[in-house]
Amino acid sequence: MTAALPVTAAVPEDWRLPDRGVVGMWCLIIAESAIFTIFVVAYVYYLGKNLSGPEPRDILELPIFISLCLWASSFTVELAVRALRRGEERAFTGFWLATLVLALVFMGGTAREWHHLIYAKGFTIRTNLFGTTYYSLVGLHAFHVIVGIVGLAVVLALALKGEVHREHAHRTHVLGLYWHFVDVVWVIVFTVVYVIGR
Amino acid sequence: MASESLTLEREREREGGTTILETLHDWAVTVDHKRLGILYIVYGIVFLAIGGLEAAIMRIQLMSANNHFVTPQVFNRMMTMHGTTMVFLVGVPILFGFGNYLVPLMIGARDMAFPRLNALGFWLTAFGGLLLYFSFIGGEGLSGAGSAPDVGWFAYAPLTAKAFSRGHSTDYWTLAILLGGFGTVGTAVNIVTTVISMRCPGMTLGKMPLLAWMFFTMSAMTLIVMTPLTAAQIMLTIDRYLGGHFFDTQAGGSALLWQHFFWIFGHPEVYVLIIPGFAFVSEILPVFSRKAIFGYPAMVAAVVGIGFVSLGVWAHHMFTVGMNSGANSFFALATMAVGIPTGIKLFNWLGTLWGGKIRFRVPMMFCLAFLFQFLIAGLTGIMLAAVPFDWQVSDSYFVVAHFHYVLVGALVFTIFAAMYYWFPKASGKMLSETLGKWHFWLFVIGFHLTFDTMHIPGLLGMPRRIYTYEADRGWELLNLICTVGVLFQGVAIVIFLWNVIRSLLWGRPAGNDPWDAWTLEWAVSSPPPHYNFALLPVVRSRRPLWDFKHPEDPDWKYQQ
Numbered sequence: 169m170t171a172a173l174p175v176t177a178a179v180p181e182d183w184r185l186p187d188r189g190v191v192g193m194w195c196l197i198i199a200e201s202a203i204f205t206i207f208v209v210a211y212v213y214y215l216g217k218n219l220s221g222p223e224p225r226d227i228l229e230l231p232i233f234i235s236l237c238l239w240a241s242s243f244t245v246e247l248a249v250r251a252l253r254r255g256e257e258r259a260f261t262g263f264w265l266a267t268l269v270l271a272l273v274f275m276g277g278t279a280r281e282w283h284h285l286i287y288a289k290g291f292t293i294r295t296n297l298f299g300t301t302y303y304s305l306v307g308l309h310a311f312h313v314i315v316g317i318v319g320l321a322v323v324l325a326l327a328l329k330g331e332v333h334r335e336h337a338h339r340t341h342v343l344g345l346y347w348h349f350v351d352v353v354w355v356i357v358f359t360v361v362y363v364i365g366r
Numbered sequence: 367m368a369s370e371s372l373t374l375e376r377e378r379e380r381e382g383g384t385t386i387l388e389t390l391h392d393w394a395v396t397v398d399h400k401r402l403g404i405l406y407i408v409y410g411i412v413f414l415a416i417g418g419l420e421a422a423i424m425r426i427q428l429m430s431a432n433n434h435f436v437t438p439q440v441f442n443r444m445m446t447m448h449g450t451t452m453v454f455l456v457g458v459p460i461l462f463g464f465g466n467y468l469v470p471l472m473i474g475a476r477d478m479a480f481p482r483l484n485a486l487g488f489w490l491t492a493f494g495g496l497l498l499y500f501s502f503i504g505g506e507g508l509s510g511a512g513s514a515p516d517v518g519w520f521a522y523a524p525l526t527a528k529a530f531s532r533g534h535s536t537d538y539w540t541l542a543i544l545l546g547g548f549g550t551v552g553t554a555v556n557i558v559t560t561v562i563s564m565r566c567p568g569m570t571l572g573k574m575p576l577l578a579w580m581f582f583t584m585s586a587m588t589l590i591v592m593t594p595l596t597a598a599q600i601m602l603t604i605d606r607y608l609g610g611h612f613f614d615t616q617a618g619g620s621a622l623l624w625q626h627f628f629w630i631f632g633h634p635e636v637y638v639l640i641i642p643g644f645a646f647v648s649e650i651l652p653v654f655s656r657k658a659i660f661g662y663p664a665m666v667a668a669v670v671g672i673g674f675v676s677l678g679v680w681a682h683h684m685f686t687v688g689m690n691s692g693a694n695s696f697f698a699l700a701t702m703a704v705g706i707p708t709g710i711k712l713f714n715w716l717g718t719l720w721g722g723k724i725r726f727r728v729p730m731m732f733c734l735a736f737l738f739q740f741l742i743a744g745l746t747g748i749m750l751a752a753v754p755f756d757w758q759v760s761d762s763y764f765v766v767a768h769f770h771y772v773l774v775g776a777l778v779f780t781i782f783a784a785m786y787y788w789f790p791k792a793s794g795k796m797l798s799e800t801l802g803k804w805h806f807w808l809f810v811i812g813f814h815l816t817f818d819t820m821h822i823p824g825l826l827g828m829p830r831r832i833y834t835y836e837a838d839r840g841w842e843l844l845n846l847i848c849t850v851g852v853l854f855q856g857v858a859i860v861i862f863l864w865n866v867i868r869s870l871l872w873g874r875p876a877g878n879d880p881w882d883a884w885t886l887e888w889a890v891s892s893p894p895p896h897y898n899f900a901l902l903p904v905v906r907s908r909r910p911l912w913d914f915k916h917p918e919d920p921d922w923k924y925q926q
Contacts, residue, residue, distance in 0.1 A: 188479040188563040195555040199589040206597035206627060210612060219618040294609035297618050304604055304612075 189342040197349045200312070204353055207308055208360055211301040215365055218296045224366045227289050228302075234277030235358055238313075241270035242351040245320075245344045252337040260340075261327045267347070268320045271313060278310050302361065309357050312350050319343050397481035398896060399466050402488050404792060406463025409492055410456050415859070416499075417451035420444045422856065425816075425849040431837035438833040442516035443535075445831060447498075449519025450539065453635065454546050455495045457777065461642040462487075462553050464784055465581040467792065469557055471887035471894060472575045474566025474903045479559040483552050490549030498542035501535060515539035518831065520632060521602075523613035523624040528606055537606065544599045547592050554588035557581055566886075568905040575885050575908065576659060579666050580645035583673045584638050591638060591677070595631035598624065622687060629680035637676040640772060641669060643780035644711060647733050650787050651715055653883045654730035655722030658909060658921070661714040668707035668714075675704050685756045694753045701751035708744055712737065727881075728802035732783035735810055739775030746771065746821070761831075764824025770817050782809070782862070789866070790880050794892040795873030801865040805858050812854025819847045884909035 215224075248263030282303075285291045293303040323340060326332050332340070384392075393401060423444050427435045436444070470478055478484050502512035515535045517525045526536045561582040565574065602624075604610035611617035613624045652659045659665065681689060681697040689697075715737055724730070746768040750756050759765060782805070790796050823841045824830075835841055879888040886903055887894070889911055907913055907921035 183567040185563045185565060188559050191562045192480060192483075192555055192559045195558050195589055199551050199555065199593045202590040202593035203597045206594045206630075207601075210601065210623065213620070213623060214618070217618045293604065294611075297611050300604065300610035300612055300619075304601065304610070308600075 187338070189338065190345065193342050193345045197345070200349065201353075204305075204308065204356070207301075207305045208356065211305050211360060211365070214297045214301050218298050220296050222289070222291060222295070222298070224298060224302070224361070227285060227291055228362060228366055229281075230362050230366075231277055231281060231358075234274045235354065237270045237277070238274040238354050239351055241267045241274075242348050244270065245347050249337060249341050249344050252332070252334060252340055255334040257327070257330075257333065260332065261324070264320065264324055264327060264340075268317065268324055271317050271320060275310065275313055275317065278306070278313075305357060305361065309350070309353055312353070316343075316347050316350050319346070395485075397477075397485045399470050399478045399481065399484060400792070400894060400898075402484050403463045403465075403467030405488055406459045406466060406491075409488075409495070410460030410463060411863075413451050413455040413459075413495060415863075417448050417456055418856065418859065420448040420451065422852050424448065425852045427834065428845050429849040430846065431835055431839075431842050433834055437510070439516065440511045441833045442518075442831075443511040443514040446515045446518055446521075446539070447511075450498065450515070450543070451495075452773070453519065453639070454543060455491075455498070457639045457773070458546070458550055459491055459495075460781055461584070461639065462491075462550070462557075464642065464646070464781075464788070465557050465585070466553070468788065468887060469560055469578055469581050470564065471890070471898060472885050473561065473564060473569055473578050474886050474899060474905065475560060475564035476898045476902075478556050479564055480556050484556050487549040487552035487556065490552065491546045492549075494542045494544075494546030494549065497545060498538055501538035513538070520628050521624075522628075523602075523619075523621040524615055526602060526606070526624075527614060537603075540599050540602050540606075544596060544603070547596045547599070550588060550592050551596070554585040554592070557585035558589070561585075566899075566902050566905060572663075573905060573908050576648040576662065576665055577645040577885075580641050580648065580669050583669050584641040584645075587634055587638050587641075587673050587676070591631050591634035594627055598627040598631070601627075622684075625684055625687065626681070629683045633680040633683060634676045636769070636772065637672055640777055641672070643736070643777045644669060646780045646784040646787070647715060647736055649885065650729050650733050650783050651718050653787075653881050654725045654727060654733070655719050656725070657718055657722040658884075658912075659714070660717030660720070661710075662908065664710055665714050668710040671707040672704060675700060675707070679704060682751055682756070685753050686760045698751050698753050702748055705744060705748055712741060712744075727786075728797070728799055728806060729783045729787035729881075731803070731806050732779045732786065735806070736776055736779040736783065739771060739779065739813075743768065743771035743776055759824055761829055762824040763820050763828045763830055766830045767817050767820035767824055770820070774813060775817060779809075779813075782806075785862075787881070788887075789869070790876030791887055791892050791894070793870060793873070794876055795869045796876045796880060797865050797869045797873065801861055801868070805861045805865065808854050808861065809858035812851045812856075812858060815851030815854060816848045817851070819844050819851070879911070884912040886910055889914070 244263045244266040248260045248267060251257075251259035251263060291299055293299050320343070323332065323343065393405065396402060396405075421444075423436060424441065427433055427441055429435075466478065466484065470476070498515075501514045504513050513533050513535045515521075515538055517531060517536055517539065521536070521539060524530060526540075561574070561578055571579075601610070601612040605612050605614060605619075611619045613619050613621055615621055648659055648665060679697060679701045681693060682701045685694060685697075746764070750759070750765065750768060786797055786802055823844045826840060826844075828835065828839070828841050876892050878891055880892075881888070886899075886905070889903065890898060903910060905913075909921045913920035913922060
């Protein structure tokens with residue numbers, strides 16, 4: 169009976185299923201979205217419930233420049249993937265490097281902001297509810313940016329060694345999906361923490 | 367011919383030459399979905415025995431009034447570990463084990479979409495369990511159950527705050543669940559992707575076996591219900607280690623928020639556990655009724671519907687915390703609404719039995735008991751969804767009886783059905799029918815003695831989680847009967863384990879297709895080869911093996 173299956177039946181033409189890398193990344197994005205949702209809910213729920221200061225409007229400043237850098241990196245990563253799909257490996261490396269630099273600028277900005285808050289303002293995760301929810305939510309996002317930076321850096325290293333070619337465009341696309349997700353989350357965090365919450 | 371026998375001999379030599387260490391190494395580094403499935407299931411059964419022992423310790427303690435079999439501290443630890451073990455180390459791993467083993471075979475794939483992620487998921491879950499049980503070492507020593515967590519399986523704030531939970535017991539709980547949660551999400555990603563991207567040619571979504579549909583639904587749910595728990599555990603860790611205030615009422619934090627976050631995970635989790643149970647029944651019932659499943663599209667719609675509705679019912683665990691009546695009404699109605707798709711499923715299973723040629727083999731018997739018991743479990747669920755009734759019996763043994771009716775009466779019964787049904791495929795050996803029937807009847811008797819009876823002390827006002835009680839409450843005989851039932855269940859489990867060992871050693875060879883079934887896993891040898899299918903199958907209907915066995919009357923003539 170082994171392999172005694174109706175393999176003779178006509179194979180339906182163009183039997184193609186969605187790519188597993190893309191589907192897997194979307195699943196991860198859905199799962200991560202749920203985690204961020206809970207942290208955003210906690211942030212919003214605790215807004216204005218502090219028993220002691222400071223409040224967000226007292227110490228937060230709009231991080232416009234680094235936010236624009238992060239969002240711009242979504243465009244550069246997309247340009248890089250498209251370049252690789254066309255087989256333009258040098259353009260790919262250039263755009264990919266730009267993405268990484270923009271991401272590093274964002275993380276540098278966050279680091280400066282935190283350093284300022286902690287050392288100049290004495291505002292830590294223990295200070296009050298706002299401190300707890302702020303550092304958790306922004307920190308969770310920053311953690312995801314760092315993971316993304318590691319991924320970007322690995323691909324860049326491979327690209328500089330000349331090991332990323334046209335046939336890998338698809339894999340860079342999957343990593344790009346993750347990177348877009350990180351940027352979209354920042355749209356929400358930016359809006360909730362720095363615009364509405366302030 | 368000569369060269370052929372020579373190769374065979376060489377192969378046998380090589381097999382004979384493998385040491386135990388090499389075999390262990392093979393299993394430890396495997397990325398084969400079948401081996402990982404078996405690892406998951408064995409792991410789950412080991413913890414089923416441990417969690418069962420913990421339950422037995424609690425039942426012995428509650429057997430009579432003013433009993434002092436264990437100390438209150440040990441009782442709290444047993445209660446916490448029993449709940450945590452059964453949900454995270456038994457239910458989830460066993461079900462994911464079956465999913466791992468069966469989904470690729472049933473959809474005609476050679477492996478999961480991400481085999482290495484699959485192995486990572488198992489080992490994360492496994493080490494999460496070990497971490498949790500490591501807590502038994504240290505603290506007050508083994509007789510005091512070490513420093514095992516004692517905050518209850520839903521660990522309500524502010525019990526878990528540093529001030530009220532000193533030492534590291536709660537940290538073991540948090541970190542173990544966090545770790546296991548990552549593994550679970552990884553495996554869920556894998557199953558969803560496998561179902562979407564790995565189906566064999568011709569297997570459209572409408573021709574997928576119901577089991578694949580249900581594991582798909584369950585895994586998709588896992589993606590969004592397991593992660594809120596992960597988030598809540600991260601918050602708890604921040605509170606305990608970094609001095610955060612998420613659940614710190616002294617600093618304006620809300621203990622209630624933990625309850626919401628926990629139950630946003632906790633209630634859908636019940637459906638994550640029971641939907642695979644539905645999956646097993648939906649595959650086994652038709653085969654032993656000799657009929658195709660009744661109402662396939664309705665079944666798919668119902669299970670996806672249950673998945674969606676179950677995301678909006680969590681606060682029915684919180685009727686007694688004092689929500690406004692709008693929230694109470696919403697969650698009561700949403701909870702009752704789950705009864706509709708669930709009812710559709712029950713009627714479809716009955717419709718499958720109707721007019722069938724029923725074969726009373728052991729898997730079928732467990733399925734039939736499931737139908738009856740799941741109905742009762744659902745009915746007490748509807749009762750508890752009525753807010754005024756819930757106010758009376760919330761946190762009583764009535765609730766304990768209700769959810770054990772779901773998780774034991776429905777889920778464990780379907781897991782046993784699945785064990786008897788697919789064991790021949792995984793091992794190549796049949797389980798004994800006689801021992802199986804002993805197992806079934808003893809377990810049915812034990813289950814009903816324990817959990818039917820348990821409703822009554824609940825209605826009489828016995829709260830859950832109490833360590834002991836006074837003699838004049840009228841709860842003694844009832845509690846004694848509950849404890850006697852545990853004895854029957856314990857013997858039944860021992861018989862089951864013996865049946866497995868006995869069959870592995872001396873069992874009757876099963877052949878490829880012992881049940882004359884219709885799905886793809888029965889088309890390959892038992893146990894299946896490493897690569898599953900030498901040639902990828904092409905299917906034209908929901909019962910590819912029926913089509914193959916009955917070329918004169920294939921299903922695809924009737925199905926679109």
